[in-house]
Amino acid sequence: MIINHPLLGPRDSAEFTYLGDARLIDRPDWQSQTAARDFYEYGYLRENPAGWHEELWFHEAGDRSWLVVTRNTVTHEISKVEMARDVARKRGRST
Amino acid sequence: MRYSGLRVIKEALTGHKGWQPAWRDPEPQAAYDIVIIGGGGHGLATAYYLAKEFGQKRIAVLEKGWIGGGNVGRNTTIIRSNYLLDGNEPFYEFSLKLWEGLEQDFNYNAMISQRGILNLIHSDAQRDAFTRRGNAMILNGADAEMLSTEQIKARYPFLNTDDARFPIKGGLAQHRGGTVRHDAVAWGYARGADSHGVDIIQNCEVTGFRIANGKCTGVETTRGFIGAGKVGCAVAGSSSRLMSHAGMRLPMESHVLQAFVSEGLKPVLPGVITFGAGHFYCSQSDKGGLVFGGDIDGYNSYAQRGNLPVVEDVCEGGMAIFPSFGRARLLRMWGGIMDMSMDGSPIIDRTETEGLYFNGGWCYGGFKATPASGYCFAHLLAKDAPHPTATAYRFDRFEKGRMIDEKGMGNQPNLH
């Protein structure tokens, strides 16, 4: 596969290491009343869709950016690639 | 109809006119006591044992395509019980024991061949880990033997023991491990289940569950609603998709695992060999093909195909230990979809919906588990209690922190 890195252009996916669902960005609040349950769901439960999937790839043999790749798990088509950091900020992870 | 050598001779002499269909092709009835979703190895085995061992009646297996078309039809055919952890080893050993009597039990030659499996060791830490594992196997009543490099060399003189980047320092063997003609497992269970009255319904895809007041009363299918007292799901690879119809999110991801077969060759490999320092394992089928595989591709996928980097990675591992295989040709590559669970171990459990039961999360280890998985799932469905060897395969083990993590890779499915 080819991942179109927002900074570096198209790169072979072999340069990357895969982590999983981009919801791993949404790490729960440790002080919430439901933290135990939240962390369990965060850590273990997955939508695992057959179709579009936002997922985390690390450019390990490249610039070490974490990327959020929107990829179809049925066709492997990639529709969007973003810097994970930007996505994290958009999702309110700025401190 | 009973299969036997005599029968084969009789039919040969009478023009093969007497052979009956291995299983019927019934129309679905309006309702069953138990509906199993998934006509793969696990689903068919479940139905077979439900009918044969647990005295259940009115059972149907619903298959969206053709039976045996999932992972039982696309694996590398290996059976073994060389597990480490308490939650796993008794289960897999139970499975291996079932394999050992299976052909006579279901009257079908699945070519179960205990030609042995050998895990190569390349470092001291690996030896320590395999020693622990071998001991756990023996303490659980399984067989294991630690082989020296010399013993391995004698058995496999063409293994690369001279010029290896990661020298072979021994190996853990399980002589009762081996291979099975995988398709025949599905067919044998299907034929056996059918002969015990199970309706096997192909081309019948489940599109939803009918759930009322927290109880599952049947399934919606492409061939209409089918009522059920209990519904058992055994659709590994598609578990998340199916269970989403019941509003469940599962602790697993779907990943593609590629496998490979070479052209037919005269026998060279007597047993199964697993390379401990690369991603490669290999056996040779009775037809002569080298059957081999390696790692999963590593990204979520429902496409039954992989990509070239893993193909190359696997062949590199192959050439690292078998430099004489360079001129053998890879004939075919294919991909199967794995339920990669969060700790690398499966789930056989009730769900929060009454009457709805789940079997899945087999990662790439489902084939060898087929008999025990079927037996234990049948036990759970029939008795509403887990089989003693499958008590740990619960949904709630993640929330409670009781993971069964053989590889110690944590909650990242693609590392198991």
Added chain:
Amino acid sequence: MTQKNRLQGGQVDTTTTCKFKFDGKSYTAHSGDTLASALLANGVRLMGRSFKYHRPRGVLSAGSEEPNALVELRNGARQEPNTRATTIEMFDGLSANSQNRLGSLRFDLLAINDRFSNFLAAGFYYKTFMWPAAFWEKIYEPIIRKAAGLGSLSLQDDPDVYDKGFLHCDLLIIGAGPAGLMAALTAGRAGANVILADEDFRMGGRLNSETFSIDDAAGADWAAATVAELANLPNVRLMSRTTVIGAFDHGIYGAVERVSDHLPTPEVGKPRQVLWRIYTKQTVLAAGAIERPIAFENNDRPGIMLASSIRSYANRFAVAADQRVAVFTNNDDGHRTAADLHAKGVKISAVVDVRADAPRSHDYEVLHGEVVNTKGRLGLAFAEVKLADGTMRVLECGALGMAGGWNPNVHMTCHQRGRPAWNEDIAAFVPGGALPPGMSVAGAANGAFSTYAALTSGAAAAQKALGLKGRLPATPQAEDAPVNLKPFWYVEGCSRAWLDLQNDVTVKDVKLSHQEGFRSVEHLKRYTTLGMATDQGKTSNMGGLAIMAELAGKAIPEVGTTIFRPPYTPTAIGVLAGRHRGQEFHPKRLTPSHRWAEEQGAVFVEVGNWLRAQWFPRAGETHWRETVDREVLATRKSVGVCDVTTLGKVDVQGADAADFLNKIYCNGFAKLAVGKTRYGLMLREDGIAMDDGTAARLAEDHFVVTTTTANALPVYRHMEFVRQCLFPDMDVQLISTTEAWAQYAVAGPNSRKLLEKIVDQDISNDAFPFMACANITICGGLRARLFRISFSGELAYEIAVPSAYGDALMRRIIEVGAEFDVTPYGTEALGVMRIEKGHAAGNELNGTTTAQNLGMGRMVSKKKDSIGSTLSEREGLNAEGDVRQVGIRPVNPDDPVPAGAHLMNATGPVDAGHDQGYATSACFSPNLGHAIALGFLKDGANRMGEKMRLVSPLTGIDVQVEIVSAHFVDPEGERLRA
């Protein structure tokens, strides 16, 4: 021997003569021949044996779809089993042997199977060989295995080199027949970056095998001229002898170029084959079509061939398949074979056409009827024809062409999600469904069978792929005959009529499969093995499908097709591995002082990709233990030095660096003073210990984190995840500096004295106490880092210098340390000392242990949020009586306490149900004079002093042990602080 079937003309070079051997017998051929054409030229029809019944087999085709004529090519280590004679390019000295036979090819003893074929029907083996159970492995299976398989591997290491490469292009064209050439011409002239790949050694496809003309030139000449023009275009790369094996995601194609297979041995420095990964924006698949046979009784004899291949042998290779040729056809194309061979002076016995309205000929007889049987023991002698009026005719012929129509070569269109669609006009599947993105199909592969249509569609496909505007280039004049075909798959009433010639699957088997309920295409394939041979059903699947459809009363497309999967043709495992074998399997990472260690005679050990010195034997030492014991004792007595460069190092800088470390470590770092180092335990988010190491605070905003060797990469990746994905606005930057710094542990009571000779500043205990760290200079100004940390439990330091100075530093340490008898030690002594000290390492941090298990439960701070802290509180990870790390010593000092052995109560059963724990790491402690081990034991903290059994039934060990503290040496830690 003369080449009795050699004709005039063709594209072989009759001015050269190659000598070759088949089954030890010598023959001659010409360059431009294949092994198959050369054997036919020499009148050899018998080339192999079938898989199951060991029936005599000749060549069926003239291409890579060949199922029959498989041979073992070459001898010795280069022996290559199952090689299709139709693709073996002739060279002088070629040697090949027939395979899959017991005895000679003519008298194969296993041909007895054919006599018993009735007992060996499809799937017979599933129904028998079950009694007695033990007989399967002992008796039946060994016999079956020996009889099965095809060719043999030499089992000698493959002596050839394989390479890999990457190519990029705008347009990849697969197949250089009329469509592919025209596509290349169109794209090439437009300036696009084009790769044209063809599996053949001569481009041109069917143009080389037909007598058609294009404009005024012979088709083959037009092809040659076109290739010549393309060769002159700098933007076109022509790749003959290159098989595109698969269409992978995002326009990546795998292709194998056979660089040297047409030579006796590869030229020096040249690979045998190259695997190309081709990255292309667009692809035109112009892979042509494959003719299909017709099933009739005994249609498998040598001499019975695809009609088009008889034409190929005559027109391209100047070889008559035999002196008497008949044709059995259901379409006009079959007549071309008769016409072409007749024109070359070969006798045409007759053309048998199933159609009443077949074209007539003045030159040979055309019969309306069907071939219903054949005769001939080792090769075709007679064909029995049943005419439409019911009368029988016997044709004398040594070759019979089967012309059942053509199947577009849709193989690669199915590699992703494409599923072929049925085209009634040509009674064949054409590309359908979702093709691989960027792929279009042209020519016969798309069902456009005439030459004119192929040329036109090739140009159009290229133009469309590249988005070129304007009119299509004019298509040259070429034949444009329609397909006149009557679908005809098998002769009514036939039984032993072969569909899959290699696997011996007959019409009868398909019928039996249907009778027994194996009716889906996949069941048919798996039950009968139809299409599972080395040609993957290219010539057999269609016939099987058609018969299954008829039996099921369905149309063919309703029955469906099996899936074509890569590779397009079988591909050497060697080329897929490339150079990654032997010592080059994985790269070797060497530390800066590797050469120094080599000079000391170090024994190295693989640690991941690193090579580390395991121990440094000295003259007179006869056993590794002797060496390691000396290294340990010398270090604990005076001073030792160990290369620890391989430990992961991550530089952490920024205003929020301390906060960041607070997140990744379960213990606190905010209050760590500048100039201090702290041990840190890192958890995974699931609460399990991930890695441990130290973090040294060199400045308010600057830490250096170390990781274990094995986890250097995953830990760094994890830290970047935490930084970029979880805390994107923390002011912190990370960089891996593992390779940037060479680092050495200097340990032992004299370590300070030694380092004082190197370090430029005061490192007395007061100035530089335990756990101190600093940027320093050494040797009069070289920048370095010094950490007072200890893995061995001794007074110890780790000193780091930029990698370029690693070798020099090591040499200097040895030099100035001579007066203290400084001893280099390797990973083994390092391991012994850490076990003696009770430090956890990889064997303990095995991915399932918690901080509590390691006895570090109190380190997990509850006052802050760190990765893993919440999930570490789950009940299953905090169970009463859970395992704790302990020390294990043998009651009898001579006993071993091996790692991997399990702990059992002193009395009571020894089985899994009574398992108490296990030994994780073990060594011989030269300081204590006996073996020691670390281990995990249930409720271990409360069982000190307990006597237990340590059992390893795997290795025959059962010893009495005592549970002790894991800190075997200096439990109070006085030495560290000295």
